[in-house]
Amino acid sequence: MEATMTPQEYKSRSDRSYKLLLLFAMISMTMMFAGLTSAFIVSKSRADWLKDFQLPVAFYFSTAAIIGCSITFHLAKKAIQKDNQKATTTFLLSTLALGILFIILQFVGFGQVVANGYYFTGSESSITTTFLYIVTLVHLLHLAGGIISLLIIIYNHFKQKYNSTQTIGIELGVIYWHFLDLLWVYLFLFLYFFK
Secondary structure: OOOOOOHHHHHHHHHHHHHHHHHHHHHHHHHHHHHHHHHHHHHOOOOOOOOOOOOOHHHHHHHHHHHHHHHHHHHHHHHHHOOOHHHHHHHHHHHHHHHHHHHHHHHHHHHHHHHOOOEOOOOOEOHHHHHHHHHHHHHHHHHHHHHHHHHHHHHHHHOOOOEOOEOHHHHHHHHHHHHHHHHHHHHHHHHHHOO
8 A cells, every 4th residue: 555645745746747847847948049050050151141230239238137137036036935025025126127127228239230231031031130139039038937937936926925934936937037047148159249
């Protein structure tokens, strides 16, 4: 006869399952971006490739913003592990503000590209700017998922669902946000160096 699990064992198994599901999702996203960057490399040999294209300045600031998100989200996790509700609130709201700033700066960056005479679609576009647009837009879609999950985490936090013994929601959010951060830094460095 199988022994019944204690509540702690059940929670531990459940937490591992959530983390495993998130890991599978991140692996599939990584594979998708690997495919996109591979296509970018192959397209570099095309005649219409822009060899002197510069990333918009706003992308530098957006990179700093998303790195800031990872830091504040990590600090929120550390704060809730110490049952410091007030600090957790501050860090979660800071993460949200920085995440929104990242999105705004991405669109400012798109505007800077167009202002420099480069277009993403249509007869005046180039393969370089089209790839930049696709890669950035796909990352923004994944970031939208991160913002939605962050809003749910903030809501649950205000409902007092997290404490030093119940942190899985915030932990999953931090893992995903770190992934988004590393993914953007990889894309930024790739686009910066691989011209």
